[in-house]
Amino acid sequence: MASQRDISLYCSYSYVTLFPNRHCQDDEEANCSRVEENTGILWYGVVVAPQRFTKDLAWILSTFTCTSSEMSQLQPLIQLQQMAEPLLNVQEMRFWLDRAVAWGQADSSDTQKDTCLHLSRLRDFLQQLLTHINNMSSTTETMKRLPLLGQFLGRLCWNPYVTADATGRRLLFQCLWGLYSEHPGNAVERKANQWIRKVLCQLATEEDDAAAQALMKQMCVPPKEYHLKVLRKMVELLQKNIGKSCRSLGDINQRCSCDNILATSEACVPLVTYPEAAPLIGALLQQPMTCVRAALSEDFLDSLSSAYSSQCLSLEEQAVVSLWYHNLSSLEKAVLSLLECVLTKTGSIPQKLKQQLAQSLLPKACAQHCTIFLVVNDIFRSILKQAEGNESVKYIIQTFTNCFLQEVALLQHQTSVSLKAFFPQSPQSLLVPLLTRPSEMPQEVWRHHLNWLSGSLQRLTEEEEDGDGDSSSSTRGHHKLFEAWFLLVQCAHWVQVAIQLLVTSGPEDRGPLLWLLTFYHHPTNRGHHRSLQLVHAKEAWHHLHSLFLVLARPLPVALLQSLVTLMSPQPQQPSLSPLLILKLLVNFAVFFQQSLSGSTEILQTVVERSGLVDEAACVLSSLQLGLNEGSCLSSDASRVHLRIEALQDTLTHACSTKPYREPSTHTHT
Template sequence: MYVNSKPEQKKDVVRVSCCQTEQQKSSQTVLTSLGRHAPVCGFYKLEKMEAVSETDVQFWMAKAVNWGEATSCSALLDTSRHLGSLRSFLQQVLQGLQQMSSTSEAMKTFPFVGQFLGRLCWNPCVIADERSQRLLLRCLNCLYSAEPLNTVEQKANMWIKNMLCHLISEEEGSVAHATVKHAGLTPTRYHSEALQKVVSLMTEEVIKTCDGLPNTSARCSNGNIHAMSLACAALVTCPQISPLIGALLKHSMLCGSSCLNQEFIKEVSEALISKRLVLEDEAVVNLWCYSPTCLEGAAVSLLESVLSDHETMSQSLDKHVNGSLLPQASADHCHIFLTINELYRNVLTEIDENLAVRALIQVFTVCFLQRLTGQKSQDRLPLRAFFPHVMQSLLTPLLTAPSEVPREAWLDHLSWIRSLLQSVTENEEAGEDVRAYQAFFEAWFLLVQCGYWVDTAAELLVLAAPENAEPLLWLLTFFHHPTNRGHQRSQQTAVAREAWTHLRMLFLTRPPPPRHLSAVKELLSSSLSANLVLHLFSNFTIFSHGPVSIITEITDKVLTEAGVKRRALWILASIRCRLNSAATRDDKVNSRLRTLQDTLLQT
């Protein structure tokens, strides 16, 4: 390997011997790969390596000997606690080995390195840590001689290949395989089960700390809990550690004390968000209850995933939201809902016209209410607890789902909602009272959360008689344009009425009149009214009774810009969520919705 290269040669060029067995080639492939990814110059930029401290060598050799194969709780704890500093020492050793011109020189300069690396290669805790294992492999790579010059280097090569077989191979006949043959396990399973046994003992110890103790303060006085969480911080992505992580998080809930290491909490949260750690639902919720920061991180992660992948999310938004576990956790723990609600409220004030954000807030609320309704009545908190700032009179009409109201009563229900909201807006416009403005904002935000009633109003407008359209158009306008500065809402209501008139003619007349087609396109081009008109247009495409071919043709002609199509997909996502929760399923409507989504995604 490159340890035999001259200093002036490129260090990341690997020379491979031509005479190799198949098993040697497997190990050689790994060595070659490591060589490509570990150039001596460029990454570390070291001109000269300082000598490794003798004190450090003695310390780490003693640790490696004491740890052995880390099959006891104390050994695993101590190994985990020192993983970070061990990686730093291995990095220092690696940098020193990279300075050597040959294996012989490396072994003279670092006489301890063979025994040290060999012991670490058999420590399941070290091997379970991806970064530590990578450093071990790179150190072995530096000791390997592509063209051995003497017997010492030949024996070193054989030993290195045996270590590689132990670390990465399960081939029968390898040294590692022979060593654990008596256990009837492959090397990977041997280390996995050894680690599982130790973790199981530690998990039992955590569980026992909350049993049989007189009070909460006594339970939390056990400093070993903090030590265990600190030890787990470096290994949170190791699957075998998951039960211990769950037990530690459960302990934090039972004891109600901040006895867990903050680095551990941070690592667990980041691993969950990046999908590198899988925990039981209870453990995840315990984490959120323990750390508001982790809860906010999960809520932000959900928001970012929605904003970054509109094609996938817009087709299965309710499934994605439920999969985040946030709705269920919110139903079980009121403070979780309030935290998420506040976060999304702040986001909405910054980008209030973003339809993806509105769709997420609406779908999250629907999923939350479904989980809350599914609870036993004696366990369920009143709605007032979850919406403490909203006028009591608004909660029942808005939080009642359309599926719970007979279809023939929808118009009356929406008129009721309109009258309540109109009263709030009139109070806000009457003066400069801060409380009146807060009540106004909370009413509008609740309408955004319960956007299914706005979707219902837009659906009714497709076939509504002119005399019934006014309250529905008002709701739609207030939803998209809550403020009334400069009589903006009145102007937007007029725009909504104009758009509704053109859309009725466009979708209910055969063939579609070109004049109305052009008028709708022009209204959609306005930055002020685009979302309102698009909301109406999307509902006409789904609920009008015209042939699908005609609807698709109109859609292709009207929605020509990519940005408009993306916004339309989010409106369809909200409608789809409402239809999925409906008491009865209309297969024709759902089929048309899927067709429209596919059309918008393909064009």
């Protein structure tokens, strides 16, 4: 509740500024009668000029958050005063404490009169007190010099005649704020912080404040409307105040104008779910971190994270991005929530998955802040290590990276961060070649580019195998190879191009392209089976090539059965990934020079027998998406689109007529 502390500090005395059209029913009762001689307003026994009266709320809010810029300008004068005047002593403090005790809450006419008579001297004393506090190196030193200080300030806070005076009120709260330690170093300072927060919290939330109740009664305003008006005004003024530029003082023991950022964020903790506080919360989150003192409270960030993740808080886009930037747990929740959402709601439909990822703020946030991308990438890296063969996870990572790179391209004229900063662990020789999209280079060089990528990755695997005898070298080799594969997963558009070239290019390119495809699906050389898996991949390609060359019907049963067998994992054998063969099959059906009816028959027969109809439909959807993005090699895009749609219709019909089975966890690139 400390965040409402500004509210009742002024609740009882600023209502007229918020409700200018409302008037007291009884001027005499409300003590609002005008003093014609000096054109002032008599407010609880204090004459206040109208122009100042209308600015009272601004005064209390701006001074409450510690206007250090003004203090900075007054510093030379303060230092001169310090040299000319002796420091405050305990006897002087005792005198004013006795006066504050005698005044109490100014309930009687005598105490009211005495308070008003002493206001001018009290202002002078508070100014000296503020100078004294500001010239102390710490709250601990201040409390040692003036042990009665806390009791004195606390009593003044509850005296409405003191707090109704604009200058006295400003000085009073500057004194309180001067005692607040941003980084408390001992029990005294921690206790002082707790006390200050408690006092301000009570002032902000006291329901039975007699002055406020009397004012609301005279103005005929419901308490809820009254407090909401004050809250909105408070938020507006605090928002302006925190936007002031940092003006640090030369002395590190003196206050910086950024100190109010931490305090204001602490004050907002109870208000995080209030719509009225959203502008202030957004301003705090987006405050430039130009000063080490402009830190936000961890309690504030944790409260925001909890409220936002539970959908109890609505923030603007940039405020959400700033929340992720400031709070790691909030970012982690957002990433895991997105993963859960796309895996459970979008299923294995590539278009929907891409739309879901693109509409989330995470790709944009990653493009704006390198640190956010590094955290998100670490989460993806950890998940991929645990789910190496899960095609859904791989496709999410690829699609997210694609969305991220698109956002980076939009910001290329606004940021100087290089791609190397985003991918510090990736092999630098592979970084630009893989991150370059196929649409960004001529199609004629795609084959050469992929051959180079395949050769570079093969050399990394050889280095890993050569270092298996040495423990440290082996660890480095495994890490380097994993990072290369992780980057390949993120840039899997090149894998799709390789599959298409395996269908349309000559036999001289088959070796490097098949190796790249096999490495993508089998990055680790478990059991030293990489060579055997490559043999199986070549065998699958030969079967497919032979099958799609057949023009006569019926189709050769032996070829069909051999393909189905290859796509069915054999227990206790190093079998090839069925999805690798399925992608080859779908690409042959789309790009090979076979009639549409022939390709449809082959595709439908094989996927129905192997039980991969849904997976084949997903591969077709991914192909269509890649074609739209310029990642498919085709001289006749319209023809390819028509073939994809016809094959999709066939598989959709097959799905509608086959018995229901649980959705697969596979999604394809």
